[in-house]
Amino acid sequence: MxxxxxxxxxxxxxxxxxxxxxxxxxxxxxxxxxxxxxxxxxxxxxxxxxxxxxxxxxxxxxxxLLAPIDNPQKYLGIGMNYAKHAEEAAQAGIPIPQNQMWFNKQVSCITGPYSPIVKPGVSDELDYEIELGVVIGTSCRHVSVEDAHSVIGGYLVTNDVSVRDWLQNRSPTFTLGKSFDTHGPIGPWLTTADEIDDPQALIMQLSVNGEVRQQGVTDDMIYNIADQIAYLTQVMTLEPGDILATGTPSGIGAPTGNFLRAGDVVRAEISGLGAIENTVVAEG
CATH class of the missing domain: 3.10.330 (Vcp-like ATPase; Chain A, domain 2)
Incomplete structure (x- = not known):
């Protein structure tokens, strides 16, 4: 559904x-x-x-259409969780983590599936990252890998928009560079977990102005969704409506300096889940 x-x-x-x-x-x-x-x-x-x-x-x-989940308590993202993306990040001078690397996207960044993405005036390094979003369906702690899929309520498409110079240079953590207002478009709706037979076999594609920038399959994850939930719930209770952004495939703008500009149209699509499409606008 x-x-x-x-x-x-x-x-x-x-x-x-x-x-x-x-x-x-x-x-x-x-x-x-x-x-x-x-x-x-x-x-x-x-x-x-x-x-x-x-x-x-x-x-x-x-x-x-609005962001499907209203006011989630948490929006968490995992960094460099696709093998090919980790390789391109290393080429850009970003070290590959030895364990799961999680960060917060402040929930105030969340916006609708067709709402504008604001390019901040304080940066010229606005980047895109298509990611499979997992929505937690039940309060859970200390979840085993074997039981992890039982706590998933559904899936959606996310674009983990990132301000690279703040992400890598202006803050000691990822939080600020990941949390600018409007930098969390999600949607277009929640697809309930029963509709997706294998979330590790979904095709992902992101284009900018019709040019394909990212293509991948969720089976390229280094840590699969069950691993992620088991890891996180060692630390914290995940609550219904919490959103996990599970990593992005290769093709981001950072390695080539091919960043987003005002007027760009960014479309992110995942098989079985639909597509979100956002136009970049200059901060007014």
Missing amino acids: KIARFRTNDGPDRLGRVNGDYLTDISDAPGVGTSLRTIVQELPSLMETINATNGARFALSDVT
């Missing part, structure tokens, strides 16, 4: 079940409401209700 947060004109935020080029409003169904983060833990038990709901029907082209 694919569930979107959306808005019509200036109306309130709603939830919709996506089918092809249309969505059906499910917000008034018993137990659903308008917050996907609130119900993500209950989705397995709500499936029958959601499928049976026949609310107002809208063409996707007639609504504004």
